[in-house]
Amino acid sequence: MHSWTQRLLTAATTAAVLLAAVCAAASALDAFHVPAVQAQAHVTKINRFHKQINGNDKVTLTFNVSANLESLFTWNTKQVFVFLTAEYENAKNSLNQISLWDHIIPDKEHANLQLEVKSRYPLIDQGSSLRGKKVHLVLHWYVMPNAGAMTQGRMALSEFKLPDAYTS
Amino acid sequence: MDWQGQKLAEMLMQVLLVASAVAAFLAGYVRGDFQLMLLVYAGGVVLTALVTVPNWPFFNRNPLKWLDAAEAERHPRPQVSSAGAGAGGKKKSGKNK
Numbered sequence A: 001m002h003s004w005t006q007r008l009l010t011a012a013t014t015a016a017v018l019l020a021a022v023c024a025a026a027s028a029l030d031a032f033h034v035p036a037v038q039a040q041a042h043v044t045k046i047n048r049f050h051k052q053i054n055g056n057d058k059v060t061l062t063f064n065v066s067a068n069l070e071s072l073f074t075w076n077t078k079q080v081f082v083f084l085t086a087e088y089e090n091a092k093n094s095l096n097q098i099s100l101w102d103h104i105i106p107d108k109e110h111a112n113l114q115l116e117v118k119s120r121y122p123l124i125d126q127g128s129s130l131r132g133k134k135v136h137l138v139l140h141w142y143v144m145p146n147a148g149a150m151t152q153g154r155m156a157l158s159e160f161k162l163p164d165a166y167t168s
Numbered sequence B: 001m002d003w004q005g006q007k008l009a010e011m012l013m014q015v016l017l018v019a020s021a022v023a024a025f026l027a028g029y030v031r032g033d034f035q036l037m038l039l040v041y042a043g044g045v046v047l048t049a050l051v052t053v054p055n056w057p058f059f060n061r062n063p064l065k066w067l068d069a070a071e072a073e074r075h076p077r078p079q080v081s082s083a084g085a086g087a088g089g090k091k092k093s094g095k096n097k
Helices: A004-030 B003-031 B034-052 B069-074 B078-096
Strands: A038-051 A057-068 A077-088 A096-105 A112-118 A134-145 A151-161
Touching (some): A004 B003, A004 B034, A057 A077
Antiparallel strands (some): A038 A057, A057 A112, A077 A096, A077 A134
């Protein structure tokens, strides 16, 4: 501690260690936060259902999403990534997950969503197993904190049945 | 900076940094603002650096009292002079190598 450079280095090191401690404390508090997500999603229209030239089934959907994700936000939340998947089982895979819609929520003020989505991403099967298939709509979210580990959650919202025949 | 000043500087540094970390965490938690926490802490770190890094006069209130050179000459230590001669011989041989 006899020279000013030594004191500066000591101060910087101590400050960095304490900053890590403060961030760890902020992250630890998030562990006690229990979010209560409320969400609904319903398919309103099947726009087009056909088989592509390469043999894969393809569906474009219109659906309503209403989700209140405000409870995911704490003071240590940077942003929330939310996406809706169609999930179904077929002979090839025990679980198929296809992302139909996604969104980045930057803050709590934009966390209450009410929207109609018109075929943002198509539902394309690996093969041709979608006719008459029962498909679940599942909402997933990833909470990205300022400090600490990313957490995730999911909620099954509704299910719908695809038609037994192609529409075109 | 004298010995007491160094002790004081180290204590001040640790107390101020811990205090600003605690204050920053509480401010951030109460206001629900992570950025506020970082700003308060950054302010505390800058304040700590300003207080403890420069060699302020209040770190030099207990200067070391050295003996006068004349005082040392009046009381020579015998073993020091003999060891000094031996060391001198070694130094010479070292230089010749």
